[in-house]
Amino acid sequence: MDRSLTITTAEVEQVGTIVEWAAAEGWNPGLSDAAVFHAADPGGFLIGSVGEEPVSAVSLVQYGPRFAFLGLYLVRPEWRGRGHGLAVWQAAVERAGTRTIGLDGVVEHQADYRRSGFVLARRNVRFGGVGGADAPDGLLPLGAVNRSQVVDFDAGVFPVRRQRFLRAWLTMPGAYGVAAVADGELSGYGVARPCLSGVKVGPLFADDETTAEAIFRGLSSWAGNQPIFLDVPEPNAAATRLAERHGLTPVFETARMYAGSAPSEPVHRIYGVTTFELG
Numbered sequence: 001m002d003r004s005l006t007i008t009t010a011e012v013e014q015v016g017t018i019v020e021w022a023a024a025e026g027w028n029p030g031l032s033d034a035a036v037f038h039a040a041d042p043g044g045f046l047i048g049s050v051g052e053e054p055v056s057a058v059s060l061v062q063y064g065p066r067f068a069f070l071g072l073y074l075v076r077p078e079w080r081g082r083g084h085g086l087a088v089w090q091a092a093v094e095r096a097g098t099r100t101i102g103l104d105g106v107v108e109h110q111a112d113y114r115r116s117g118f119v120l121a122r123r124n125v126r127f128g129g130v131g132g133a134d135a136p137d138g139l140l141p142l143g144a145v146n147r148s149q150v151v152d153f154d155a156g157v158f159p160v161r162r163q164r165f166l167r168a169w170l171t172m173p174g175a176y177g178v179a180a181v182a183d184g185e186l187s188g189y190g191v192a193r194p195c196l197s198g199v200k201v202g203p204l205f206a207d208d209e210t211t212a213e214a215i216f217r218g219l220s221s222w223a224g225n226q227p228i229f230l231d232v233p234e235p236n237a238a239a240t241r242l243a244e245r246h247g248l249t250p251v252f253e254t255a256r257m258y259a260g261s262a263p264s265e266p267v268h269r270i271y272g273v274t275t276f277e278l279g
Contacts, residue, residue: 005084007091010045010057012038018045018057021074022277023196028229030193030200032172033277037061037072039168040278045072046095048088055079060092060101061278067160067263068096070103071277089116093259100260102159104276110255118257123234124273127248131199131223136214142170142177142189150179153186157205157270158279159263165278178218180211187211190272192219198227204272209238212271216242231273239271 016034041061048056059072075085155161175193188206206212
């Protein structure tokens with residue numbers, strides 16, 4: 001019989017362990033994800049241990065008083081089927097309080113999430129291919145744009161303002177970001193981060209398809225002849241067209257689901273989801 005499970009808040013080193021578990025599952029995390037994820041909400045990562053051995057984990061990142069995002073829900077294979085995943089899940093949901101909770105879950109577990117009160121909002125499709133597009137003229141390095149402009153623009157697309165997360169995400173080691181500016185106003189921005197395999201683009205937020213195309217080309221050019229991945233909200237047909245124009249094909253998908261009042265998202269401005277783990 002298993003000893004009882006102890007659930008604690010994960011320190012940044014333990015978040016690194018959780019990210020390693022995600023890598024073992026084939027999730028292809030970013031090379032700097034552990035530190036950046038932890039910075040978004042240092043109390044938001046829970047790890048379940050039997051004795052001294054960590055066996056399960058989940059994240060519940062709070063983005064203010066109204067919204068939280070659940071991810072990194074993992075149980076080590078040899079410990080599955082013993083309730084250790086359900087225990088950390090319940091602790092995370094309790095931590096959310098009255099907040100709406102979002103998640104990007106694997107499609108085959110939709111029914112499980114539904115039983116926990118989550119409702120399907122859309123599919124997200126991961127497209128993968130090879131970078132190396134020609135960079136367009138006119139883009140600015142993201143670091144040349146006033147940070148408050150980026151935070152304000154992001155808040156018009158993401159369900160809530162996420163200044164703390166962006167402070168870490170936009171300065172993560174090895175990443176590259178570009179912005180499009182028209183008449184002094186930001187019209188889109190994107191970030192590409194190095195992962196175990198290639199690079200992931202996210203977020204890619206833009207006011208229109210032409211702007212999104214330019215931003216993607218800028219990031220693809222930086223990626224060079226590496227694998228490149230873009231997580232597209234299925235309802236945004238323009239984002240799917242962009243991916244297909246660049247030879248990207250579907251390799252994975254998730255179910256975006258919400259428990260509580262689903263936020264009103266301008267999906268037509270989301271050409272690339274930031275991250276399936278944190279929203």
